[in-house]
Amino acid sequence: MNSSRAVLSVKNVTKRFGGLIAVSNMSFDVAEHEMVGVIGPNGSGKTTMINMISGLYAPSDGRISLKGRLISDRQPQAIAREGVGRTFQLVRLLPSLTVLENVVAGAVYGHRRRWGREAEEFAHDVLERVGMDAMSYAQISSLTYIDQKRVELARTLAGEPEVLLLDEWLAGLNPTELETGIELIHALRDEGRTVVLVEHVMDAIRSLCDRCVVMSSGAKIAEGTPDEVLSDREVVRAYLGDDDA
Amino acid sequence: MKRANWQELLWVAIIVVLAAFWPMLANGYWLGIGVDMMMYIALATSWVLFSGPTHYISLASAAFFGVGGFIVGTGMSDYEASFWSMLALSAVVGGALAALIGLATLRLSGVYFVIFTLGLAEMIRNLVSWIQNNFLGSRGLYVLTDFTDKHLYWMLLVTAAAVYLLGWIISRSRLGFALRIIGGDETVARHVGINTAMAKVILFTSTGFFGAIVGAIIAPRWSYIEPNQVFSPQLSFFVVIMALLGGSGRLWGPIVGVVPFLLIWNWVDANFPHQSILVLGLAFLVIVYFLPHGFVGRIDQLRARARGRS
Ligand SMILES: Nc1ncnc2c1ncn2[C@@H]1O[C@H](COP(=O)(O)OP(=O)(O)O)[C@@H](O)[C@H]1O
Ligand SMILES: [Mg+2]
Numbered sequence: 001m002n003s004s005r006a007v008l009s010v011k012n013v014t015k016r017f018g019g020l021i022a023v024s025n026m027s028f029d030v031a032e033h034e035m036v037g038v039i040g041p042n043g044s045g046k047t048t049m050i051n052m053i054s055g056l057y058a059p060s061d062g063r064i065s066l067k068g069r070l071i072s073d074r075q076p077q078a079i080a081r082e083g084v085g086r087t088f089q090l091v092r093l094l095p096s097l098t099v100l101e102n103v104v105a106g107a108v109y110g111h112r113r114r115w116g117r118e119a120e121e122f123a124h125d126v127l128e129r130v131g132m133d134a135m136s137y138a139q140i141s142s143l144t145y146i147d148q149k150r151v152e153l154a155r156t157l158a159g160e161p162e163v164l165l166l167d168e169w170l171a172g173l174n175p176t177e178l179e180t181g182i183e184l185i186h187a188l189r190d191e192g193r194t195v196v197l198v199e200h201v202m203d204a205i206r207s208l209c210d211r212c213v214v215m216s217s218g219a220k221i222a223e224g225t226p227d228e229v230l231s232d233r234e235v236v237r238a239y240l241g242d243d244d245a
Numbered sequence: 246m247k248r249a250n251w252q253e254l255l256w257v258a259i260i261v262v263l264a265a266f267w268p269m270l271a272n273g274y275w276l277g278i279g280v281d282m283m284m285y286i287a288l289a290t291s292w293v294l295f296s297g298p299t300h301y302i303s304l305a306s307a308a309f310f311g312v313g314g315f316i317v318g319t320g321m322s323d324y325e326a327s328f329w330s331m332l333a334l335s336a337v338v339g340g341a342l343a344a345l346i347g348l349a350t351l352r353l354s355g356v357y358f359v360i361f362t363l364g365l366a367e368m369i370r371n372l373v374s375w376i377q378n379n380f381l382g383s384r385g386l387y388v389l390t391d392f393t394d395k396h397l398y399w400m401l402l403v404t405a406a407a408v409y410l411l412g413w414i415i416s417r418s419r420l421g422f423a424l425r426i427i428g429g430d431e432t433v434a435r436h437v438g439i440n441t442a443m444a445k446v447i448l449f450t451s452t453g454f455f456g457a458i459v460g461a462i463i464a465p466r467w468s469y470i471e472p473n474q475v476f477s478p479q480l481s482f483f484v485v486i487m488a489l490l491g492g493s494g495r496l497w498g499p500i501v502g503v504v505p506f507l508l509i510w511n512w513v514d515a516n517f518p519h520q521s522i523l524v525l526g527l528a529f530l531v532i533v534y535f536l537p538h539g540f541v542g543r544i545d546q547l548r549a550r551a552r553g554r555s
Contacts, residue, residue, distance in 0.1 A: 109419070
């Protein structure tokens with residue numbers, strides 16, 4: 001990977017929580033229109049990696065840059081405005097707002113700022129894209145889990161991110177929902193989006209990712225196409241050694 | 246906190262116009278109660294401006310209120326300044342003080358914020374007392390004006406209306422929407438691009454600004470200003486209780502909280518002077534057990550039920 005073409009670049013990033021090293025000397029690049037999978041057993045540091053890219057945590061060491069600009073010393077709101085959007089492993093919606101308002105929230109303060117009628121129309125468009133427009137005026141509490149996930153994705157898309165971070169977006173879905181979910185991410189891929197995808201669902205990784213980065217105990221243990229990494233000895237050992245994967 | 250609409254603005258405008266006639270109908274005791282009510286409506290509405298959407302409970306009202314009273318007192322008695330110039334100065338100092346507190350407390354959340362604001366207000370009270378006793382001489386601060394209760398009432402009404410109007414405008418703006426998002430989930434707010442620190446400081450500053458204005462307007466009523474009195478922490482608790490009793494989910498919530506609370510308070514205070522503090526405790530219990538979203542929440546609930554039936 002030629003790093004000058006990288007949209008997102010992670011270099012020697014480490015995160016320590018007290019004595020615990022959650023992420024250790026991670027490096028990888030993501031090129032434009034590329035879908036990169038980050039996989040690894042539970043507790044291997046994937047979410048922590050995403051949290052550092054989105055600015056929720058500052059790295060203890062190393063640098064993260066977006067299109068050549070350093071972002072790892074900035075606040076989440078600044079990084080969001082630079083064009084990084086994310087979903088959360090456990091869905092985070094605003095229950096006191098309607099579905100539409102939740103999505104408008106994503107459209108108003110991002111790097112393209114909309115307001116009023118324009119923001120609402122745009123939010124409807126995005127909801128349409130994830131198949132949720134009919135539920136625009138519903139209460140969040142009345143939604144099923146996958147619908148909540150779709151609304152959260154719509155909120156993120158409404159910010160028109162240049163890089164999209166999805167943290168286990170498919171986790172917790174039943175088989176039918178999973179199909180819908182994979183289709184939706186396929187659609188994102190076809191749009192040519194740049195995506196970092198943290199996933200456990202192997203079928204999804206095989207069919208969606210251009211490349212995979214494998215983490216174990218905070219460190220990168222393999223990188224390559226899904227087929228390459230999934231047949232890698234060390235990767236197999238990391239997964240089999242950890243039942244919870 | 247919901248986005249306020251035009252209908253609501255119209256209703257409040259009508260109430261403001263009607264309320265302006267109160268001094269023509271009442272005097273003495275009832276006019277005095279009117280002044281108290283206007284004072285607390287202005288304070289509680291400005292409190293709701295910040296705490297309604299963010300759910301941050303501030304106990305700093307007395308600090309801003311006291312700053313207003315103290316500046317008017319010191320300015321008029323020691324420097325022969327005019328009431329109006331001291332009123333303007335109070336607003337600026339109150340706003341600046343709130344901005345500083347806001348900047349210092351940004352990283353605190355929940356109970357830490359509550360305790361910090363209370364502690365800070367107490368610290369300011371002691372500091373001001375100490376400065377007055379040691380440097381300004383304990384001559385006391387006299388505020389002598391030609392204002393009667395009627396004038397104070399109108400000034401407070403204008404202030405309360407201004408607070409409401411500002412809140413109404415904010416609730417329809419990007420800033421107001423940002424505060425609702427912050428109140429829901431601050432992490433989400435930051436990840437959609439909201440500068441949460443800035444939004445909170447701006448709103449808290451407006452709370453301080455208006456709190457000091459109210460303190461300044463009330464100063465002439467006391468004639469004699471004593472720091473322990475104008476910075477009394479009881480005021481901070483009163484503001485919170487009345488705002489919560491009315492309901493902090495709507496900007497007009499404080500109106501329906503202040504009126505019944507003060508009527509009951511005054512009645513108990515007149516008849517059982519030693520038991521009045523009980524009212525405070527009972528109001529707390531009522532809020533926690535029966536009116537978690539205040540009268541406003543109950544009204545919204547009844548409305549929804551009526552709509553469902555028809
Ligand atoms: N805020 C935090 N404070 C302390 N430890 C944390 C924090 N966040 C994550 N960790 C720890 O870091 C390690 C990696 O966690 P995480 O990134 O959530 O893994 P994954 O997403 O791969 O399952 C775990 O041991 C976890 O307990
Ligand atoms: Mg995780």
